[in-house]
Amino acid sequence: MASRRRAIQSRRWSSVSSASSESSDELFVEARSSPLREGEEGEEEEAAPPAEGRWARMLPELLGEIVKRVEAGGEKWPLRKDVVSCACVCRRWREITRGIVRSPLESGRITFPASLKQPGPRDSPIQCFIKRNKKNSTFYLYLGLTQTFMDKGKFLLAARRFRNGAHTEYIISLDADDLSQGSKAYMGKLRSDFLGTKFTIYDSRPPYDGAKAASSRASRRFASKQISPQVSSSNFEVGQVSYKFNLLKSRGPRRMHCTLQCPSTQEIAEDDSMKSKGQNPGGSVVLRNKAPRWHEHLQCWCLNFHGRVTVASVKNFQLVAITDPSQPWGIGDGDTVLLQFGKVGDDVFTMDYRQPLSAFQAFAICLTSFGTKFACE
Template identity: 75%
Template sequence: MSLRKVFRTRKFSRSFKEAPAVGAAEGGVTGNGVEHAHEDGWSNMLPEILCEIVRRVDAAEELWPNRQNVVSCACVCKRWRDITREVVREPLHTGKITFPSCLKQPGPREVPHQCLIKRNKKTSTFYLYLALTQSFTDKGKFLLAARRYRCGTHTEYIISLDADDLSQGSNAYVGKLSSDFLGTNFVIYDSQPPHSGAKPSSGRASRRFASKQISPQVPAGNFEVGQVSYKFNLLKSRGPRRMVCSMKSPVTPFKPTGETSESTSLDGHKMHDKEHPASGHTILKNKAPRWHEHLQCWCLNFHGRVTVASVKNFQLVATVDQSQPGGKGDEETVLLQFGKVGDDTFTMDYRQPLSAFQAFAICLTSFGTKLACE
């Protein structure tokens, strides 16, 4: 029986649950100081065999839920986790979303990730799914959830990995989106520092915990990673909504294979300078629609990914001169598009340099009434 078939059997799945704990699997120190290892532990497998097993599982699994076996490999023990990190490459190169950290890494270069956003108006909750088929009714793989809260004069969207726990104190908290009173200017906050030495944003609105709630294991603040602004259109003379986004490039924590030059990411893992995006800002603006004389409306080509006309629909392109928000955009490469396909269903397609977290936050800004911009 091949290794691929072995990994798909129930017997192997049960063996993951029965594997020894990380400390025991990697050996311990006896009372007299002699180090020993459990002979029956999964961690004692030869490195060459272990690496080959993980490589074959990673190559065989293209989509979720099949890629749950790759995650299982990383859950066996620390040694398996390190090998899996060495083998699994980031979405920028493979287009595969495997671990939660992939949600903050840049999307694919060529073919964008196709996602669905589903809205629950009663609870003001939004759910992001990775589409596994071309159908708009596809359940997909759950990625992120967000809930809208009214906080005094501004609105906040709390973004979480857990659809049932949407609070800043949760271990599943990944960031938030905060708007001004008019809902025209937004700031995106990440729960993790975007680079080494980054300081959390000051101000009460950007705090994650009260002073008595701070835990040494959890970052106490939020770190600004982007801004979204909608231009005023009080005279209704400039067409649909116009928006400008300034985003900090995501960090790539995993090490791609086959390169030589290396650098170190935030979590201490090595990565390669030629493979991760350059640090700095990416300035995006909405692609200008064209006026359709026959339909008497503004139109954009969403290539079948949007089926319902809505003021919320948009496409974002990068400006050529990144230092000038008003610079001319690359009309051929859409980095993020968002549009309506049902009463409470929307599509979200994103690619490099945006991450799923950043793209989701930008799309959340489109919800809500903006009288000053329409």
């Protein structure tokens, strides 16, 4: 029996050494994971499902090392697409890749679509820009790859403005060509009141297990006959943005007030465990626009955008957290800019955000700035 087992092992090693068209590491993995033939004795190795292919049978340690090197070598797009390609090989590769690639909060990089709804870094903002198409009322969010405003960027999100009765809605999608509420790429929406001074942000996914979907007819995504089992059929309110009325028409910029559901730094790590218990892992953060100063020489209101905004516009703004020592984020100093938005061209605007905001939330807030607001200006 022992001699038969050694003979079987010898045949395996000989097949590894004789092959020349493939690498030895790959063949070694394939030889170890292949089961014994029927009638042969010995301890069988568990074979991977046939649908996964031989790439899924790679040793976890070797696979993890490969993904780590690919991730380390792709600091920015387009090199970063190699990390996404690794996650697309099969389910096993996807799980290992997701375990290695860090969130924007830790790495300052956006990799997967899930990153768009995760908080940005704390120390330095993620720099993006928005392109507007006035002809079809569409807005495109790109990740900035360089410091120049001529950068083509990496596409992240798209939004289109619709008129829904007396209200205006912005549908936000991962697909620039499919901006419908019934799409699988649907991420959420923004809805305004009649005057365009109060907005509600809706997420397509519940922010936590047990969250209640908005019950009004206007907040429903689409008719029941259009619902797909793979797509959430509800909208969940995650924030509000309001502009203060300027009844006296006094000189000055728009005044904004935002209330958002955002997880704290500690709660992000505990998110999964709290979701399993049906608890709300997040809290709320209150933001307001940073007050500008009046420049006597230029005779205008000024804010320091540190070179990221080059064109004066009533749409430009900077948001800071209202000072509150009880906030778990530790950012309510009233001075740290969490989101800034400003014009750099006829239809190009920069958008820089950081913790606790996500790219989705920041994009939704910036969309509220478009459009004329007679009651506020």
